[in-house]
Amino acid sequence: MNYKELIKRSYCKRKDQYIDYFFKNIVCTDQKPCIGQDNVLINNPFDIAIVRNSQEKKSHLGNKYIERNWRTCIFYFINKQDAYEYLSDSNKENYRFTPNDENIRWDSTNGFPSSKINIANLDTVNHHVFSYFKKAKSSWFVRSFIYFVLIICDDDSEISFKDFHIHYWNSKYRFAKANKKPLFGKSKSNIFVEDVAGELSLIENENKDSIDCVKAFYGRIDFFPENEEAYVDIKNDIDSGIKYILCQGAARTGKTILAMRFLHDFPDYNLLLMNYNFYLSLKDAFGVLNAKFPSDRIFHHDLKHKSNGCWVSGSISKHYKLDLSHLIVDEAQRLALVEERGIQYGVLSELDEINDIINCKNHAQTLFFGDNSQRLNPRYDQGFDAIKASIGDKDYREYYFSTPLGVPPEIIKNVRFLLGFDNSSPHPINQFSISIQKDETKFIDSYLNDMQRKRHLVIPVIADELHDGITIGNHLFKNIKNKDNPFLLFDSDVQNNYFLTAYSVISREIESVYLYLPKMIHLDDDNQICISGYSDNTFLINHLYTIMTRSTMNLYICCEDEKLGELLSEKIDAIKNEPAKEEDEEIQQLEFDYDVFISYFGTNREDGTYSDAKRVCDILKKQGINVFLYNYSYNDEDKDLKFNETWHVISRSKTLVFVFNEFVEKDSSGLIKRKTSNGEASRIYQELDLFGEKITLGIRKAKTDVRFYYIGKQLNKFTIYPFLNRYIPILTQGNSNCCFMNDNDLIKWINERFKDNE
Numbered sequence: 001m002n003y004k005e006l007i008k009r010s011y012c013k014r015k016d017q018y019i020d021y022f023f024k025n026i027v028c029t030d031q032k033p034c035i036g037q038d039n040v041l042i043n044n045p046f047d048i049a050i051v052r053n054s055q056e057k058k059s060h061l062g063n064k065y066i067e068r069n070w071r072t073c074i075f076y077f078i079n080k081q082d083a084y085e086y087l088s089d090s091n092k093e094n095y096r097f098t099p100n101d102e103n104i105r106w107d108s109t110n111g112f113p114s115s116k117i118n119i120a121n122l123d124t125v126n127h128h129v130f131s132y133f134k135k136a137k138s139s140w141f142v143r144s145f146i147y148f149v150l151i152i153c154d155d156d157s158e159i160s161f162k163d164f165h166i167h168y169w170n171s172k173y174r175f176a177k178a179n180k181k182p183l184f185g186k187s188k189s190n191i192f193v194e195d196v197a198g199e200l201s202l203i204e205n206e207n208k209d210s211i212d213c214v215k216a217f218y219g220r221i222d223f224f225p226e227n228e229e230a231y232v233d234i235k236n237d238i239d240s241g242i243k244y245i246l247c248q249g250a251a252r253t254g255k256t257i258l259a260m261r262f263l264h265d266f267p268d269y270n271l272l273l274m275n276y277n278f279y280l281s282l283k284d285a286f287g288v289l290n291a292k293f294p295s296d297r298i299f300h301h302d303l304k305h306k307s308n309g310c311w312v313s314g315s316i317s318k319h320y321k322l323d324l325s326h327l328i329v330d331e332a333q334r335l336a337l338v339e340e341r342g343i344q345y346g347v348l349s350e351l352d353e354i355n356d357i358i359n360c361k362n363h364a365q366t367l368f369f370g371d372n373s374q375r376l377n378p379r380y381d382q383g384f385d386a387i388k389a390s391i392g393d394k395d396y397r398e399y400y401f402s403t404p405l406g407v408p409p410e411i412i413k414n415v416r417f418l419l420g421f422d423n424s425s426p427h428p429i430n431q432f433s434i435s436i437q438k439d440e441t442k443f444i445d446s447y448l449n450d451m452q453r454k455r456h457l458v459i460p461v462i463a464d465e466l467h468d469g470i471t472i473g474n475h476l477f478k479n480i481k482n483k484d485n486p487f488l489l490f491d492s493d494v495q496n497n498y499f500l501t502a503y504s505v506i507s508r509e510i511e512s513v514y515l516y517l518p519k520m521i522h523l524d525d526d527n528q529i530c531i532s533g534y535s536d537n538t539f540l541i542n543h544l545y546t547i548m549t550r551s552t553m554n555l556y557i558c559c560e561d562e563k564l565g566e567l568l569s570e571k572i573d574a575i576k577n578e579p580a581k582e583e584d585e586e587i588q589q590l591e592f593d594y595d596v597f598i599s600y601f602g603t604n605r606e607d608g609t610y611s612d613a614k615r616v617c618d619i620l621k622k623q624g625i626n627v628f629l630y631n632y633s634y635n636d637e638d639k640d641l642k643f644n645e646t647w648h649v650i651s652r653s654k655t656l657v658f659v660f661n662e663f664v665e666k667d668s669s670g671l672i673k674r675k676t677s678n679g680e681a682s683r684i685y686q687e688l689d690l691f692g693e694k695i696t697l698g699i700r701k702a703k704t705d706v707r708f709y710y711i712g713k714q715l716n717k718f719t720i721y722p723f724l725n726r727y728i729p730i731l732t733q734g735n736s737n738c739c740f741m742n743d744n745d746l747i748k749w750i751n752e753r754f755k756d757n758e
Contacts, residue, residue, distance in 0.1 A: 003128045006086060008045045012077040012153040015047065019075060021159045022149060023049075026166075028182035029190045035075075036196025038137070046129075047075040048200070050193040052491070053184050070144040070203065071184060076129065080117075080154045087121040117152065119165070123177070126150050126167045130175050134288065140200070141169055141288040142207035142281050147178065173287030191491075198453040202490055205509060209256070210278065210285035216257040217264045218291070227254045229703065230399050231261065233737065237397045238266065238365060244358070244391050246332075247369045248384060249401025250412050251506075251549055255369040259328050262367060263297065269367075270322045274301045274331035301334070324360040332368035332387065336380035354382055358390045374546050376502050378462060378539045395718040398725055398732065415548040418571050419529065419541055423696055426575040434576075436557045436569050440516070443558035444473035447514045452554070454490055455512040460521065460543040461501040462531065470499065472516055472558075480504050502543040505550045513551035515544075517559035523567060593638075595754060596620055597653035598629040599687045600660070603643075607663040612711045616659055619743060623750045628653060647686040655705045655753065656691045656731075658684075661712030662723075670726040692730035706731045707749060708739040717741060 012018065016035075023033050033049045051071045078087075126148045133148075134141060150165040166178040184190065193199045215221040230247070237245055249255050256278075263271045273279045279300035286293040299322045329335065338351040357366055368387055375381040388396075411432060416424040418434075437443040447457055457477060459466065469478040477499040499516070520532040521540065529544070530537045548555060557572075559565045598617055602608015617629045627633045630646050638649060650656070665673040665682065674685045694700040708724055715723055720739050725732045732738050740746045 003125050004045070004132075006078060006082060006125070007076045007129075010077050010079045010082055010153070012079065012151070013155050014153065014159075015075075015077065018077070018151050018153060018159060018163070019047070019049070022073075022075075022151075022164060026161065026164060026181055026183050027051075027190070028184075031190055031192060034192040034194050034196065036200075038197060038200050045076055048196050049073045049075070050196055050199050051184070052189075052191040052193065054189045069184075071147065072140060072144060072200075072203075073147045073149055074129070074133065075149045075151060077151045077153045078125070080152055083117045083122075083152050087117050087125070122150055122152075122165045123167070126165060127175070130167060130169065134169070137204070138285075138288050139204040139207040139211050142210055142284045144203065145170060145184075147183070173284075195453060199490075202454065207281060207285070210281040211288070213257055213260045213282055214285045214289050214291060217260040219261070219264070221257065227258055227401070230401065231258060234258075234262070234367070234397075234399065235265070236737075238262070238367075241365075242395060242397050243363070243365055244387075244394065244396035245365070245367045246384060246387065246396060246398045247367065247401065248371060248399070250371055251374065251546070252509075253401035255371075255401060256330050259330050259367065259369050263294075263328055266326070268326040268364075269297070269328050270324075270326065271298045271328045271330065272301055272322065273298065274329075274334045276300050276302065324357055325362045325364045327357060327365075328367045328369070329357070330369050331374070332370035333372050333375045333383045334370070334377070334381050335387070336377075337382055337386075338380065354386055354390050358387070373542055374506060375539065375542050376462075376506070376546065378534070378536075391722075393719070393722065396722055396725075398729070411551065412549055414575050415545060417575065418548070418568060419544055423693060426571070426578045428578045429575065432551075432553060432555075434555045434557075434572050436559075436565065436572055438558070438565060440558050440560070441473035443514070443516070443556065444475050446556070448475070448496060450512060450514075452512045454510050455495060455514065456505065456510050457495070457499045457514045457516060458505055458510075458547045458550075459499045459501060459516050459518065460531070460540060460547060461503075462534065462539055462543060465520065465533075466499075466518070470516075470518060502546040506546055508550055509552050510550045511552055512554040512556065513547060514556045515547055515558070517557070517561070517564065519560040521559065521564070522561035523563045527567070529564065592654040593626075593635055593652040594628040594649065595626045595654050596628070597649055597656045597687075597691075598627060598633075599656060599658040599684060600629075601664055601684050603630075607661070609659045609661055609664075609711060612709075613659040616657065616709055616746065619746060620657075620750065623747065623754075625750060625754060644681075644683055644686075646683060647690050650687060650690045650694070655700075655707070656687075657707050657709055658688065659709045659711060661710065662714045663712070664727070666727060670723075672728050688728050688731060692728065695730060702731055702738070704753065706738060707746075709746060710739055710741055 019033055019035060023029055023031070035047050035049050037044050037046065037048060049072075051073070053069045053071050129150075130148050133146070140146060146169040148167045148169075152163050152165070166183070167175055168178045169175055212221055234245055234247070247255060247258070259271060263269055273282070279298070282298070283293050283295075335353040335357070336351070337353070340350045368384070370384065372384045375383045410427045410429045413424070413427045414429060414434065417426050437446070444457075447455070457472075459470065461479070467479060469476055471477075476497075478497060480494065480498040480500050505513075522530065522532075524530045528537055529540065531540045534540065557568060559568065598613050598620075600609040600613035603610045613629055614632055617627050617633050620627045621633065626635075628635075628638065628646075628649050630641070630643065634641070641648065665676075665684065667673050672685050672688060673682055676682050691700065691706065695702050695706075700706075710720055720741070721732065724739060740749065
């Protein structure tokens with residue numbers, strides 16, 4: 001018999017009375033508790049109550065503030081007869097319950113009942129229950145108090161304090177005895193959670209990211225294929241001395257987990273976290289998993305003079321509490337440009353964080369992880385464009401993660417379509433709903449009557465436009481800004497009386513998002529979504545993108561501007577009418593006419609690459625590769641294609657190789673030129689852009705299906721990637737080793753890419 005079997009065999013007739021006594025006489029609250037269970041645990045002998053607890057405390061500065069705590073109480077019972085028999089006060093080791101052994105060492109032929117229960121054995125039962133939950137439900141322990149309440153019960157004796165044996169997991173990451181009354185301290189309020197199972201699921205989801213990050217730090221988590229491939233490539237870039245590595249991707253594409261893995265593998269690096277709440281939860285996650293938090297290597301960014309921030313210190317002086325020479329930045333799009341401003345005791349001079357990182361003394365390498373579409377603060381957030389501008393002509397690599405983890409990719413694709421992103425189109429969706437409601441009263445009634453556990457009314461607020469709240473359908477909703485506890489956001493009182501913003505929902509999953517667009521958000525004369533008071537709509541679109549992509553099941557929209565409502569309604573209809581496609585199966589069955597399509601430029605120009613493209617073609621054909629090169633290598637059906645019709649072959653070609661030099665046509669921004677000097681569409685632009693569209697649709701992959709062959713003299717291995725990345729980024733992002741500089745590289749790629757042709 002082990003401790004679980006001992007608990008399971010004990011039936012308590014007066015369970016409710018014991019639990020009521022616990023809360024009334026030990027916690028010291030008169031409120032009636034709500035009891036539930038975790039539905040995931042099989043044959044569950046544990047009863048659980050969750051309390052939202054608020055306390056008024058003083059800070060080290062002498063200021064009063066309200067601290068909100070999450071207190072989970074886990075109850076389990078052993079009847080007195082079993083306790084006397086199995087947990088007796090025997091001095092013989094063989095009869096005792098030992099911390100390192102889940103089994104009770106007891107033999108029915110030799111064991112004997114005792115009139116006294118061994119307290120040490122009760123403590124050991126609690127220790128085993130704690131160890132079980134900490135291993136099976138580690139996410140529960142992040143930023144939370146958990147109480148383990150062992151109750152020795154019977155059917156008729158008077159219930160007393162001595163029947164309760166309580167341990168708890170505290171904020172110092174220790175498992176300790178709890179003997180004080182009131183158990184939760186002097187509480188300002190205790191609120192019982194009604195839906196215990198739902199709340200446990202919420203806590204688990206909220207804290208899973210931080211737990212996974214610690215596991216990633218120690219290499220104890222399985223990585224998705226895209227992340228594993230990126231890890232290998234980025235590690236090669238680090239080992240090769242590439243000074244700047246930019247990793248972009250939508251929310252929940254595994255960027256932070258990857259950053260934690262690099263932090264572990266490269267001990268010289270420091271990690272800068274832009275999210276203060278995530279910094280705290282990550283710190284707790286290390287404690288939960290019995291690991292030492294590397295406080296000398298992980299820092300949080302701060303612009304508000306918090307004492308434990310890493311960036312700004314004191315009223316006037318500024319300094320960095322971390323070494324910037326080897327740095328990983330998470331949510332790098334939020335790196336700020338703080339303008340010079342006067343303060344009470346002097347002047348706070350300008351602070352350009354990107355410049356300070358990139359041009360810091362003794363700079364070695366920087367890894368930037370983030371998502372440009374989640375730049376939210378127009379006053380500070382500079383984004384990846386500013387990072388690239390600061391890097392200038394220095395060598396860098398860029399990766400883009402496209403596969404969200406836990407969120408259907410169709411959601412992100414359709415959000416891009418709704419917001420009018422370039423090259424976006426509607427995609428069929430399964431088990432997800434997008435709809436729009438014109439009547440705001442019906443919209444709010446639907447929201448208030450929605451029984452979904454994780455639902456929220458969200459409004460895009462860039463600055464403080466709605467600081468006094470907003471009335472929708474005769475119902476007043478206040479701004480959530482003062483409700484800082486992440487779990488409290490899903491309290492029904494909060495849901496029914498407060499609206500959230502993008503700042504509140506970033507990095508959060510919500511089952512049903514109710515998005516309300518007030519009249520200040522509208523279509524302008526150019527049919528662009530804009531917000532009154534801002535000439536640039538970039539940040540509005542980022543707020544909308546962040547809000548819309550939080551939804552995992554339902555996205556409901558209501559907007560005051562009639563013209564905008566009509567546009568969104570048309571796009572939602574297009575999404576709903578999009579026929580389902582089985583793309584994966586379609587791609588697998590796709591047969592290609594050519595293994596390689598060769599692009600080049602300047603057929604009749606001295607500085608063109610046609611002659612070199614022919615040489616590359618000959619090398620490929622000698623290796624048994626079927627190649628298309630205009631007017632040189634083709635199948636019979638394509639022999640009469642005209643010069644400007646070569647793009648027709650792209651869809652029938654498995655891969656693309658672009659033979660180029662430094663004289664390739666570019667515009668003033670360094671991008672591929674869309675039109676020739678006579679105003680006609682550029683053939684090169686058509687070919688490369690069309691292949692890029694295949695990559696966007698998931699029909700091709702840049703990492704395996706695109707290569708460049710450089711035959712010029714001005715560029716080298718350190719400058720070639722920045723050149724290409726600015727020229728045609730869709731084909732180079734996440735494809736850092738995309739360029740050949742010699743025939744050996746070409747032949748090596750042929751052998752790897754087409755080994756199945758043999």
